[in-house]
Amino acid sequence: MSKVLMKGNEAIAESAIRAGCRYFFGYPITPQNEIPEYLSRAMPEVGGVFLQAESEIAAINMVFGAAVTGARVMTSSSSPGISLKQEGISYIAGARLPCVVVNIMRAGPGLGGILPGQADYFQATRGGGNGDYRHIVYAPSTVQEAADLMYEAFDKAEKYRVPVMLLGDGMLGQMMEPVEFKDHISPDFPEKEWALNGTGNRREPRKIYSLDVNPVTLEEHNRLLASVYEEITREEVRQEYFDLEQAEVVAVAYGTTARIVREAIGICRSEGLRVGMIRPVTLWPYPEAAFELIGKSCKGILCVEMSLGQMIDDVKIAVKGRQPVFFHGRTGGMVPEADDIANEIRRIAGACGRSE
Amino acid sequence: MKTVYERSKGLQSNPMHYCPGCSHGTIHKLIAEALVELDVLGDTIGVAPVGCAVFAYNYFNCDITEAAHGRPPAVATGIKRVFPGKIVFTYQGDGDLAAIGTSEIIHAAHRGEKITTIFVNNATYGMTGGQLAPTTLVNQVATTAPGGRDESSYGKPIKMCELLATIDGARFIERVAVDTPTNIRKAKKAIINAFKCQINRIGFSMVEVLSSCPTNLKLSPVDSLKWLQKNMIPYYPLGNFRKPAEVMG
Numbered sequence: 001m002s003k004v005l006m007k008g009n010e011a012i013a014e015s016a017i018r019a020g021c022r023y024f025f026g027y028p029i030t031p032q033n034e035i036p037e038y039l040s041r042a043m044p045e046v047g048g049v050f051l052q053a054e055s056e057i058a059a060i061n062m063v064f065g066a067a068v069t070g071a072r073v074m075t076s077s078s079s080p081g082i083s084l085k086q087e088g089i090s091y092i093a094g095a096r097l098p099c100v101v102v103n104i105m106r107a108g109p110g111l112g113g114i115l116p117g118q119a120d121y122f123q124a125t126r127g128g129g130n131g132d133y134r135h136i137v138y139a140p141s142t143v144q145e146a147a148d149l150m151y152e153a154f155d156k157a158e159k160y161r162v163p164v165m166l167l168g169d170g171m172l173g174q175m176m177e178p179v180e181f182k183d184h185i186s187p188d189f190p191e192k193e194w195a196l197n198g199t200g201n202r203r204e205p206r207k208i209y210s211l212d213v214n215p216v217t218l219e220e221h222n223r224l225l226a227s228v229y230e231e232i233t234r235e236e237v238r239q240e241y242f243d244l245e246q247a248e249v250v251a252v253a254y255g256t257t258a259r260i261v262r263e264a265i266g267i268c269r270s271e272g273l274r275v276g277m278i279r280p281v282t283l284w285p286y287p288e289a290a291f292e293l294i295g296k297s298c299k300g301i302l303c304v305e306m307s308l309g310q311m312i313d314d315v316k317i318a319v320k321g322r323q324p325v326f327f328h329g330r331t332g333g334m335v336p337e338a339d340d341i342a343n344e345i346r347r348i349a350g351a352c353g354r355s356e
Numbered sequence: 357m358k359t360v361y362e363r364s365k366g367l368q369s370n371p372m373h374y375c376p377g378c379s380h381g382t383i384h385k386l387i388a389e390a391l392v393e394l395d396v397l398g399d400t401i402g403v404a405p406v407g408c409a410v411f412a413y414n415y416f417n418c419d420i421t422e423a424a425h426g427r428p429p430a431v432a433t434g435i436k437r438v439f440p441g442k443i444v445f446t447y448q449g450d451g452d453l454a455a456i457g458t459s460e461i462i463h464a465a466h467r468g469e470k471i472t473t474i475f476v477n478n479a480t481y482g483m484t485g486g487q488l489a490p491t492t493l494v495n496q497v498a499t500t501a502p503g504g505r506d507e508s509s510y511g512k513p514i515k516m517c518e519l520l521a522t523i524d525g526a527r528f529i530e531r532v533a534v535d536t537p538t539n540i541r542k543a544k545k546a547i548i549n550a551f552k553c554q555i556n557r558i559g560f561s562m563v564e565v566l567s568s569c570p571t572n573l574k575l576s577p578v579d580s581l582k583w584l585q586k587n588m589i590p591y592y593p594l595g596n597f598r599k600p601a602e603v604m605g
Binding site: 023025049051053054055057058059061062063064065066067068069071073087088091095196197198199200201202205206207208209210211 | 400421424433442460
């Protein structure tokens with residue numbers, strides 16, 4: 001198929017349809033409205049269901065309901081709306097149900113602003129909901145990657161029976177780029193012997209629940225979840241990196257911020273600086289192993305975010321104290337500028353910086 | 357030998373965990389019998405609430421999922437939109453439906469969601485230990501209202517049937533009680549009619565069941581029912597509020 005020019009939000013919606021998603025429940029919030037708007041047109045054309053719920057809370061619980069039947073289902077929202085969905089995401093994780101949640105982040109906290117942000121990193125990777133649960137978080141940096149990762153999101157959700165989050169920001173959602181929708185065939189998954197579809201008076205009733213008043217079996221359930229998360233951590237890490245071995249400075253950024261960091265690296269390279277980069281594509285599981293490829297000549301790591309410093313915690317965990325870690329971030333809807341990032345890189349290369 | 361009584365095929369054989377005199381067992385039985393008599397048990401998916409009936413999946417002989425507190429109508433909506441031909445019901449208490457879940461129930465009714473809700477009103481929070489419910493009567497003592505429900509602070513108890521009966525999409529709304537054999541028979545008829553409303557794809561249906569919680573009322577089972585008759589029925593009048601002609605004729 002040839003390329004088409006689309007907004008990130010629209011590409012995410014189209015990709016969901018192509019991934020076999022037939023159920024969408026959501027509630028309007030800027031800057032992700034093109035997703036529900038697109039799906040309100042597209043879902044009926046493929047025999048699917050689009051339903052605008054009365055709230056984000058209702059929407060995520062409708063997702064729960066569709067998920068118990070084994071259907072491919074998704075919701076989308078933006079930061080404050082995702083906060084409201086956290087209860088449901090915890091229940092979905094506890095009940096081992098697959099679904100996809102798209103968060104097109106805006107600035108916070110509270111109502112914040114409608115301009116792009118990356119300040120939901122903690123919420124996305126640590127779980128805003130209660131309990132010992134994790135979920136995969138994909139962080140695309142281009143419209144094409146967002147479209148491609150939607151296929152993965154549905155497949156991995158189904159494979160591991162976990163919620164999967166696609167974490168973009170308002171810039172990615174609103175920008176138009178050429179995108180090609182690749183042919184996608186999902187793997188053959190085993191029949192869902194847990195799905196509720198009526199006994200037909202032929203089998204024992206099935207039940208889906210997260211409550212367990214017996215601490216022994218509830219701990220077992222948590223250990224089962226943990227074993228799934230361990231498998232995901234082994235199998236599903238994704239990242240992009242370059243020039244780590246010879247780098248004087250390694251920049252780390254995800255999503256749209258990574259694009260600006262690339263520009264800054266270009267500026268520094270033209271001045272002869274050796275700058276490497278790690279761009280996590282999965283924010284959980286975090287690509288810790290890539291940090292071990294950083295060579296001895298590295299004077300420092302620069303973490304750049306559209307927040308006041310959230311992913312930097314994971315960077316420090318991955319760096320294990322081998323190099324000093326520095327931070328540059330803008331927030332509130334302000335976007336980091338390549339020149340400012342280049343200045344930070346120069347400062348670290350000159351070893352006159354101050355470690356965070 | 358002639359069988360004069362047996363457990364409904366709609367129920368599993370697990371012993372129920374409910375307190376002596378609690379109405380949940382009776383209401384479970386009525387729903388199970390209704391599903392069997394309508395021959396839809398194998399096509400039914402239930403949604404259990406947070407509260408004493410959270411373990412409903414151990415009792416009903418059909419597929420059941422739990423839902424977060426107050427969210428069963430949203431979960432049921434998700435199921436029903438995937439399976440329009442299946443029978444989907446929610447089983448909810450008064451804290452679940454009339455407090456934390458008012459938004460979900462009102463909007464499910466408003467959409468005319470073709471689900472059936474069994475709303476168990478016992479005027480208290482049973483599982484958490486007798487706190488003030490939205491349905492607790494004025495001056496009724498609760499563990500969070502030791503002097504009784506103060507109308508000036510909490511207003512009057514909420515009447516969900518009357519509220520939902522104003523909504524076009526809510527096509528079958530009836531309040532029943534399970535205090536006497538006669539009323540239990542009426543309750544079963546209402547539950548059957550509510551499911552018929554769903555089977556015939558007419559719209560949202562709800563049966564509110566006035567029930568007793570002897571443990572939190574601190575009364576014997578018999579005295580609890582007398583308390584229900586003396587205090588609840590006068591405030592929550594029994595009867596049908598909305599009935600579609602297509603079902604009832």
